[in-house]
Amino acid sequence: MGACYKDGALRSTQAIIDTDALAENLGVVRKRIGNRRVLAMVKANAYGHGMVGVSRVLEHVGVDVLGVAFVDEAVRLRESGVRMPIVVLTPFELHDCDTIAALQLDVVIADETRLRALASAASGAGCVVRCHVFVDTGMHRDGIEPSKAAAFATMVASQPHLELRGICTHLASADDPLEEYNHQQLEAFELVVQELAAMGHSVPDVHVANTGAIWNLPTSMCTMVRPGLSLYGYEPTLGRSVDLRPVMSIVTSVLSMRSVNAGDTVSYGRRWTSNVPTEIATIPIGYGDGYSRGLTGSAHVLVHGRRVPVVGTICMDECMLDVGGLDVEVGDDVVVLGRQLWHGHESAIDAVDLASWANTIPYEVTTAVSSRVPRVFTGTHAQIANQHMQGGHV
Helix, strand or coil: CCEECCCCCEECCEEEEEHHHHHHHHHHHHHHHCCCEEEEECHHHHHCCCHHHHHHHHHHHCCCEEEECCHHHHHHHHHCCCCCCEEECCCCCHHHHHHHHHHCCEEEECCHHHHHHHHHHHHHHCCCEEEEEEECCCCCCCCECHHHHHHHHHHHHHCCCEEEEEEECCCCCCCCCCCHHHHHHHHHHHHHHHHHHHCCCCCCEEEEEEHHHHHHCHHHCCCEEECCHHHHCCECCCECCCCCCCCEEEEEECCEEEEECCCCEECHHHCEECCCCEEEEEECCCHHHCCCHHHCCCCEEEECCEEEEEECCCCCCCEEEECCCCCCCCCCEEEEEEEEEECCEEEEECHHHHHHHHCCCHHHHHHCCCCCCCEEEECCCHHHHHHHHHHCCC
């Protein structure tokens, strides 16, 4: 399956994005959360899946809000034609205020300097910017301390060109349902919400729960939730889930073949030595594509329905496989991430496997897939996703 670039060239290494799996995963989340609103996280290129295409699909299938980390991500979505609400979920830069107002972005806010700058920009643009007060209940990364949050929210609400749309916090250990610290954070947040209510503030979007909390801490699901990894097919605590389907597959093909003798070494640093005569297949994917060098010595891929080892140091653009005993030819399909059916037998490698081999987490596996790997959207909603590719590739 070839992915066309703007100039018509092809590359066999591709990230296949299953839009049906994305829509189904959203359905699983909705079943879990009931009638709460969904703020779908599409930051970091939709966790590597292609932010614009994924956002188009999510807009089409009916999420309520999109979540990004930085204003430039929101700018890209607006320029691609996405018109639904977008929340910038890290503190914005002061020089972004005019852009926030012009593009009608929602923002998290937690300090008076940003409040004044944003209010001035919104006044100048003649618009109202929706704000979510971010409370630091113990993550100690961003936000205002709980004792000052209600008073600050009142300041936001008093500005004629700002709207107090939401109140939120972030849990430090949502992936661990037994962590008592989660409950301490939730109690601190609930006190702020109660204080706001006592002051007469009605805040529509009260949100705490990310994917981990949605599955592990149902009491954290307020009026809105922020699913991320679960939309893309994984449940953080155990990784794999019978209800969620991985959205991304990474496929490539054999670039070249060679025979090596017992005692021959492969790749940089001569870190792998063949014990027997064997066949080595080279595939065109490496750490320049996000296939981590840290996978050296532990990774496997699927060839002819079997797991075969990646041998030698993973290079920037290529890596090598020991395919001894298999009848492999140049051009044969290789699955780096995903499923492969061969003579009625299906094998699979998922992001949990890759994360365990690289000593990391599934989030990093998918997010690391670089921009030079074309995203190819498939499934029922592929046409919606691909509309943004008419002027180039993802």
